[in-house]
Amino acid sequence: MNIIVVGLNHKTASIDIRELFSFSAQEIDDVLTRSFLPSSLQEVVILSTCNRVEVCAYAQSETEVVEWFCAQKNVILTTELNKHMYILSGMAAVSHVMRVACGLDSLILGEPEIFGQVKTAFALACLHKTVGPYLSRLFRQTFSVAKQIRSATKIGACPVSVASTAVHYAAQWLRDQKQPRILIIGVGSVGKIVAKRAQSLTSYPLWVMSRRMNHADAVAKEVGGIALEFSVLQDYIGHADIVISATASKELIITPALVVAIDKPTLFIDLAVPRDISPDIMDNPYVHLCQLDQLKAVIQHHVHQRSHAALQAEKIIEDSTREFMLSLRRFSSDEVIRRYRESLEDFCETEIEKVRRDNVLDQATMSMLRKFSRRLLNKIMHSPSTSIQRASIEGRDDVVTLAAELFGAYGDKIL
Numbered sequence: 141m142n143i144i145v146v147g148l149n150h151k152t153a154s155i156d157i158r159e160l161f162s163f164s165a166q167e168i169d170d171v172l173t174r175s176f177l178p179s180s181l182q183e184v185v186i187l188s189t190c191n192r193v194e195v196c197a198y199a200q201s202e203t204e205v206v207e208w209f210c211a212q213k214n215v216i217l218t219t220e221l222n223k224h225m226y227i228l229s230g231m232a233a234v235s236h237v238m239r240v241a242c243g244l245d246s247l248i249l250g251e252p253e254i255f256g257q258v259k260t261a262f263a264l265a266c267l268h269k270t271v272g273p274y275l276s277r278l279f280r281q282t283f284s285v286a287k288q289i290r291s292a293t294k295i296g297a298c299p300v301s302v303a304s305t306a307v308h309y310a311a312q313w314l315r316d317q318k319q320p321r322i323l324i325i326g327v328g329s330v331g332k333i334v335a336k337r338a339q340s341l342t343s344y345p346l347w348v349m350s351r352r353m354n355h356a357d358a359v360a361k362e363v364g365g366i367a368l369e370f371s372v373l374q375d376y377i378g379h380a381d382i383v384i385s386a387t388a389s390k391e392l393i394i395t396p397a398l399v400v401a402i403d404k405p406t407l408f409i410d411l412a413v414p415r416d417i418s419p420d421i422m423d424n425p426y427v428h429l430c431q432l433d434q435l436k437a438v439i440q441h442h443v444h445q446r447s448h449a450a451l452q453a454e455k456i457i458e459d460s461t462r463e464f465m466l467s468l469r470r471f472s473s474d475e476v477i478r479r480y481r482e483s484l485e486d487f488c489e490t491e492i493e494k495v496r497r498d499n500v501l502d503q504a505t506m507s508m509l510r511k512f513s514r515r516l517l518n519k520i521m522h523s524p525s526t527s528i529q530r531a532s533i534e535g536r537d538d539v540v541t542l543a544a545e546l547f548g549a550y551g552d553k554i555l
Contacts, residue, residue, distance in 0.1 A: 143274060143468075144205045145233040147194030148223065150247045150522050153224035155433055159414040160221075161213050164388055168261075171212050172268035174544070180204050183275040185265040187240070189257050190302060190330070190413045190432055191247045196237055200272040214409065235461040237278060241286045242453055243295065247432075248305060248439045250295040250446045250453075253329070255286050278464065285460045293449040294489035297515050300309035302435065303333035303386075309430055309438050310382050312342055313407050317397045323347040323380035325373070326387035327359040330411055347376055351387075370479050378402055396420045399427050473532035477525045480547040484520070488513040 148158055163171070175186060176419060180200035187194045195209045206227065210217045217225075236245070241258040243250040256403050262279045265271045270276050271279070290296050308536045314320055324335050327350045333417065335346055348364035350356035353369055360367035367378060377383060377398055394408065394417040402424055409430045410417040421427050492509050495501070501509075524543065531539035 141198060141200055142229045143196070143233045143278060144202050145194055145228040145236050146205045146209050147187075147192060148224050148226070149192035149194075149245065149435070150436075152226055152246075155413060155415065155431060157221070157224050157333060158191075158193060158534075160215055161188075161193040161209075162413050163193065164215075164390075165264075168264060171267075172265060173268050177270065178204065178208065181208055182267075183272045183390055184270045184413050185261050185275055185279070187258060187261040189254065190411065192240070192245075194240070196233070196275065196278075198272065211318065224486060231461055231465050234278060234464055235457060238282050238285050238460060239454075240459045241282045241287050242457065244450055244453055244457070245510050247436065248301060249443045251301045252296060253301050253333075255283075259283065266554050274468070277468070281460065281464050283388070285457060289453045289456055293452045295446055295449040295453050301333060302411060302432065303330050304337050305435050305439050305442075306334060306411055306430075307337035307341065308383060309435060310384070310409065312431075312438070313428065314341065314382075317381070319343055320381035320385070321347070322380055322382045323349065323368075323376055323523075324365075325349045325370075325383065325393065325416065326412070327355045327387040328386060328388060330386040331384075332359055332362075334386060334411070335359050335365065337477070338382075338384070339363050341382075349373065349376075380406065382407045383408070384409045384411065385416040387416055388412070389416060390414060392416065392418050394418065394421060396423055399424050402426050469532040470529070473528045476528055476547065477521070477542045479523055480524075481517070483547070488517060509540060 148161055150158075163186060168188065171186065172184070181197055181204055183198035185196045188197070195205060197205045197208075199205050203461070206217065206225070215221070224258075237258075241255055243252065243254050246254050249428045258279070262271070262275075265275070266356075312404055314331065321344055322338050322340065322342055324346055327348060331350075335348060338346055346360070346363055347368055348356050348360040348363070349368040349370055349372075351370045353367060356367040357368075359365070374391070377394070378401055381404075383394070385408070387393060389412065392415065396418060399406070399408075399421045403426055405426055405428070406426050407430065408421065409419055411432060413432065415431065417429060417431075419429065419431075422429050458491045492513060494504070496506065524547075528539065528543050532541075
């Protein structure tokens with residue numbers, strides 16, 4: 141058994157590939173509710189954001205995690221798709237989880253939103269009881285490391301995110317144009333940030349649109365904007381200078397037919413996965429479309445400001461990964477020893493009870509028998525316990541596994 145991470149991100153796969161594997165919040169909830177985890181895949185956390193889709197598992201083999209991951213999305217893993225997937229285990233998987241939570245593997249180096257997304261993914265897995273002692277220990281230490289890095293380094297200096305970078309891109313595109321009309325579609329976590337950042341681009345009230353009018357109204361009030369029902373999209377899209385879309389829709393929201401009548405320069409920014417906006421809208425020469433992957437160039441401008449902090453963070457993660465792996469080995473060996481001792485204690489107590497039933501013994505004699513059994517048990521346990529602990533610390537997991545099998549301490553829930 142091992143900690144295994146399987147996934148795709150903005151570095152390994154383009155948006156059209158990532159779309160195949162992306163999970164909505166409801167889909168994650170449904171998958172974890174089904175609890176169709178094979179016996180060899182004991183713990184699972186699913187993380188799905190605009191830039192990555194990952195499964196972190198405590199499982200028997202990498203192959204089984206990959207197969208389970210693909211099965212949840214009804215995707216047949218071809219050789220081409222396999223090229224875009226990363227598979228990590230052991231120390232590499234632990235380090236990866238920590239780097240993700242700290243924003244070191246993000247499209248925007250050090251972006252803070254991912255920390256909350258990882259916490260939400262873990263909380264949902266806890267809710268559905270798909271995490272146990274191993275992933276629980278990993279994620280709790282990961283959160284501790286992330287907080288340490290935020291306080292000990294400047295990785296959070298000049299805070300940026302996909303949302304704020306999109307607004308920065310829009311500002312650069314506007315150049316000298318003042319007071320643009322801005323339409324924001326979708327008021328999820330990304331849409332809310334966009335709305336707050338976009339206020340600085342114009343004195344006009346922002347148009348805030350959602351399928352749920354009460355959600356649009358809440359965000360519009362917060363930013364001094366105007367809430368719009370989704371049904372009026374066609375009426376407003378031609379009047380906007382900037383359209384930023386970040387919904388959880390499974391279908392395209394903006395098609396070529398919607399923009400065919402636009403006759404002035406208009407910027408569309410698509411922050412959704414799956415995409416909200418058809419690339420074919422650029423058949424209209426007045427339309428400019430920016431997708432998530434195109435924001436990379438803008439984002440790189442901010443990376444150099446955090447490079448030194450990132451090096452410091454990497455060192456903290458390296459040390460924390462080693463510490464975690466050591467604690468994990470100790471935990472495994474301690475479980476073997478604890479359960480073996482429990483089995484011996486049960487055996488001793490059973491035998492003492494047999495003696496008590498067959499003989500008339502006073503309380504003092506019984507107490508002496510129990511003390512004797514404890515001393516004998518300690519002597520019996522000392523040598524194998526020391527050897528198992530030493531083997532565990534040295535990373536000789538095969539010895540710990542063999543000890544568990546020989547002692548019959550437990551099934552397959554630890555190693």
